[in-house]
Amino acid sequence: MKTQVKALVVGGGAVGTSIAYHLARAGWDDVMLLERDELTSGSTWHAAGLLPYFNMSFATTHIHDYSIRFYKTLEEETGLNAGFAVVGNLRMAQTDARMDEYMLYASTAETCGVPYQWMTPDEIKAKWPLIRTEDLKGALYHHTDGYINPADVTMAMAKGARQRGVAIERKWQADAFHWTGSHWEVTATKMVERGGNLVPGDEQVVITAEHVVTASGNHAQRTAKMLGIKIPAIPVEHQFIVMDQDPELVAFRKAGNAEHPVIRDADAQSYVREERGGWILGVYERGAPARFEYGVPDSFRADLFQLDLDRIEDQYMAMNHRIPSAENCGLKDDFNGPICYTPDGNPLVGPAPGLRNMWLAEGFSFGITAAGGTGHYLAQLMTQGEAEIDMASLDPKRYGDWMTTEYAARKNEEAYEHVYILHHPDEERPACRPLRTSPAYDRQAARGAQFGHVNGWERPNYFAAAGFDDHDSRSFRRGGWWPHAVDEAKAIREGVGLIDATAFTKHLVRGPGATQFLDWFTCNKLPSVGRINLTYALTAHGTTRTEYTIVRLAQDEYYLVSAGAWTAYDSDYLRKAIADKAPEFGYVECHDVTTQWGVFAIAGPRSRDVLNALVKDADPASVLGNKRFPWLTMRNIELGMVPVRAIRVAYTGELGWELHHPIEMQNHLFDQLIKAGEPHGMKLVGARAQNWLRQEKSYRAFGTELGRDATPLEADLPRFVDLSKDFHGKDAMQAHGIRAKCVTLLIDGPEDADPWGREALYDGDTRVGRLTSGGYSVAFGKSIGMGYVTPEVAVPGTRLQVKMFDRLWDAEVTEDSPYDPKNTTIRVDG
Template sequence: MKTQVKALVVGGGAVGTSIAYHLARAGWEDVMLLERDELTSGSTWHAAGLLPYFNMSYATTHIHDYSIRFYKTLEEETGLNAGFAVVGNLRMAQCDERMDEYMLYASTAETCGVPYEFMTPEQVKAKWPLIRTEDLKGALYHQTDGYINPADVTMAMARGARQRGVMIERKWQADAFHWNGEAWEVTATKMIERGGNLVPSDEQIVITAEHVVTASGNHAQRTAKMLGIKMPAIPVEHTFIVMDQDPALVEFRKGEGNVEHPVIRDADAQSYVREERGGWILGVYEKGAPARFEYGVPDSFRADLFQLDLERIEDQYMAMNHRIPSCEECGLKDDFNGPICYTPDGNPLVGPAPGLRNMWLAEGFSFGITAAGGTGYYLAQMMVDGEAEIDMASLDPKRYGDWMTTEFAARKNEEAYEHVYILHHPDEERPACRPLRTSPAYDRQAARGAQFGWVNGWERPNYYAPEGFNDHDSRSFRRGGWWQYAVEEAKAVREGVGLIDATAFTKHLVKGPGATAFLDWFTSNKLPAIGRINLTYALTGAGTTRTEYTIVRLAQDEYYLVSAGAWTAYDSDYLKKAIEDKAPEFGYIECHDVTTQWGVFAIAGPKSRDVLREIVKDADPDTVLGNKRFPWLTMRNIELGMVPVRAIRVAYTGELGWELHHPIEMQNHLFDLLEKAGEKHGMKLVGARAQNWLRQEKSYRAFGTELGRDATPLEADLPRFVDMSKEFHGKQAMADHGIRAKCVTLLIDGPEDADPWGREVLYYGEERIGRLTSGGYSVAFGKSIGMGYVKPEHAEVGTRLKVKMFDRLWDAEVTEDSPYDPRNEKIRKDG
């Protein structure tokens, strides 16, 4: 057994095996996989093996698509049949809203080239007569989908890995991880059988590995403790039952041309059904399924299951009998109630571990069989090439910060489990563990009708509504009940003045003798002069956009960095690791995450200066806010009432405005001052949804939508924020990329009752040429608006395109960048 390797993969389920295979296929030698028991002995062995394409995430759709295509090639390569039954996947809808959901998903799937077909209830009945269809509205059918044998596909990947030189060692448990400054030293213990249990022996070795990947499944909490990190991957009980043969099904299969039934997903009944040797398997996603192993898996738990709770799944069982009446005569043959790992948002944790070098996580897979192939492929790209060909940020382990606790993860994972088949409204807000992170003004905002969204744990107003309004009931795939309030808020900013809570912004203080040289290398734009600001980008090694920063220069070697609120730990980890790497070259640098020390209010609109004049403390309050003393894109320390404010003259809405960064403990005093001063000017409280619409009217790109690790700043059409005269990280790689796609803004003549959400496919004639990344409504133009990426030849202003919404193509036109106030005259307004 080798004790020095290039990469060590810990965990021998489908995910770990795929990662080892793909690292070897990508050219790495000396790859080893450790499994504490037998391959597939974790959740893999009792997985149902379904391969659902359906996912609202662009990255996850790509991962699932790769897996399904990859599994079909394994037998030819390895000689082992992976047990892939390409039977199709039929998603049925009992209500119009479910069909709306399927149409939104289908447009997203189309951006990734995933095939699908919509079917009427009559078409379903004609093809599969055992299904009751009179209460259906329709169905979505994936012809290339199906199910696979989890053990067979894992063994096929294991053989393929061995054929490529991977060493697979069973009955070895990773018990300690130590970074020696250059590589990982992993202490592994030989496991032995004793009385039916698996126990550690006295035999230990230390394996030195340049890279380590953890794919420990149900044991993720144990892994996290050994690494000294937090990881919200905790299993939840998942049940499926196997039925005896169904004579009606057997008879159906005898019919001429009748092949195996597709996987039947009755989302409105929270269940799936598939064929199994002439009978059926029923799997459920019910309420009340508990999280397990919050603090680690007991040593006695191996390939074990939990006791079946039939009462908990009674509704789903009865729904199966309703949907397939012949099931009612089938007896129960077997049951499986085992742990399946989840995360709070249902997406896995894939990427670099926070704070650690060359430590990679692949944990929290609720759909592990579906995601295993694609995860191995794209994670291998990240490890070998530096970046994947798709933006993997939405799966990054650092999307949850150190504020996350075990209790939070367990409760949110239970919620994610029961939400698998609940309608996934694009404007949904899930209630578990809320409110948790609140700014001081939270209670004041709630009293004024704020309907809150969840951003990195923070409560942030989405919009404001009258007393008695129910946010849950207002959600829709079209224009929900909240839409009218967001319109009023957007108009208030364009015509008068609005106040927005932006406290969730990520904020870092970077200072020290080496700070200027470091930031000049780290970011793409010129650094601002003292008292001024700029917008800039930190790039990946591949030249794509890693982070967007607003940089405020406070002193010669002191900078205040503001970035997206959803990505605090993500940004902080990258920034601090880069400083650690470059400090020997540039000199001493300090970096402090000051996010929770500063609150932020954004005041914007033609009357915003009038409101601030009421409360600014200065010898000349009439001119202190004018262009001469306080021009656009500058920062001034001012006093508003008794609050010292770091005021930045910039507005994400594209109107005259300021960001008011203030000591967070003084927030309520400042809120009261602004509210009182704003009364006579008609100031309106404004939420994030209106702000999102307004920033699209200005073509302001947002990180996580237009900006990410799959496009360069030049592809985002932001050359004005890239200084090619200097050297900066990722510059040459950015140039080498060229312009593969280009970001554009579109005005859309869409449905009268709906706007795009930013997930839709774009067409030029019959050709699929891009996708939307943002969408909404424009109060300035009175129609839908969107931003997205298209092939460069279709990015010219005036180009007529089509957007797919609700299974129809709608007219759209590429407009000029910043279609609202393109010369920024309103932002620069003097007074």
């Protein structure tokens, strides 16, 4: 057994085996995999082996697509048949809303080059007469996927890995991880059989590894404890049953008909596929419990839980409705095993928080589908520094230290039961809420706030009258909340609105080396004292890693504001960069002060009038005027009894200020602002209206327009890039050139719908890009969107089309900032 390797992969399921294979294929010739039991002995062995393309995530769709294509090549490389039955995947819809969901997904699939077909109920019935179709609206059919044998595909990848030099060691358990400052020392213990259990033996070795990847599946909580971090990957029970032969199915196949596709009846929370003349029924029901919250018992190996048929009775009856011939089939076998989930259903893939050269690949609810692509893209991250797609949406640091075991368990149960619940783009799932609340939460709730959550924070999406039901307002078109967001957007454009932006991430960076460090770390000029700048931290590949608003408080003291969803993600990158450059730049402090400061954003033509009523100064009117307080500056002011760090900037593109205040004084400030705003008709405004308004100004948002797959120059932000200085990622950014370009489009779409930012863009019959944001423009009275297109069509006035609801709708590329392009309203004087 090797004791010194470049990369050690811990976990021998489909995911871990794929990672080891792809690291070797990427050129790392010293890779070892440890498995505590036998390969596939975790969730892999009892997985149903389905390969669903369907996913609303751009990154995850690419991962699934790679897997499906990759698995088809394994037999040629290894000589082992991976057991891939390319029978297709039929997603049926019983409602118009489900068809709307499929049409949104289909446009998203087009952006990733994923093939699909539409089928009518009559077409389904003609091809597969055993399926009942009279109550269907239609179906989405992926003819290139199907199902695979999980054990076979894992063994094929393992053989391919061995052929490429990977050492695979079974019955070795990782028991401790120690970072020396330059490499990992992993203590591994030989596992032995005792009384049917697998227990640690007496033999131990210490393995030295430059990189470690954990793909520990159901054992993620044990891994988290050893690493001293939090990993919100906890298994949930998943049941499926295998049925005896169906005589009608046997006759259908004997007549020369092809195997049925995987049949997904999403409105019945179930899937069905053929199995040796019978059927397999799998369900995603309500009430499935989380298991192993605090670790997997030593006695649990390739084991299962007792079946709970009562819990899946409705889904069983629904299957008999959909395939009437199955009603007389007996039960042949049953499976109820642990499948790992995360609170949002997406896996955790990428560098571990706070640790060097430690990589996580945990929390795979669709592990077989994702295994191949995860290995491919994680290997790119590890060997090249970045993947060719933006992996931020899967990054383990999207959850901060506020996350607890109880939170993860309950949210994972919710994610499980939502697999087949309509995935409205405007959905807000209720479990574990409210949890993180700003002090003014109750005051806003009393005024009709309908909250969303970001990074655990409750944040108003919009405000409605008492009794309004946010759940019933959701839609793939313009939901019941839409008129409220329109009114709020108009209030800011025409009067004044107040937005709770407390969830913003905030860091204080200071010290003798702070200026030199930030000048290297970000691509724009640093502001002078009392001023602000928008800037970007880049990856080593020159793409956008983080967006910051930097406020310079003193010569070597800076206040950094970034997206609220990415606190741990931003903090980890910032702290690691500071540590790396400390020998060169000197001492730098970095403090996450997110929870110390509340933020209200006030904006609109009358915003100055509201604040003038609260300013404590000998000449209140002059305090907020352009002479004393110009645009893009910061001033410490007093509003009533509250000391406020006021920043003259507005994400809405109107005259406005961000009011950063001590969070313990928030309720007093809120009450004062409400009182001062009454004479001016001030309206409380939520995140949805703000999102529309920022698109009218072409303000890029991190996580949509800004990410690790595009440079700031491709985002068309040269004004925020100072090419006269050296900064991290500069050379790589320039080497990329302009592969695609960010544009804003005004869209003549359906009368009852707006784009969500997931749609494909076309120039005639040619797909030329995709939307990354979408919504409605109150300024132009039509839909609006932002996205990336090929450079030749990124010209104002170019006519393109947007794919919505299986139709192409006209759109026009506009000038940047179509609303008030000269920023006149922002700069207006008092």
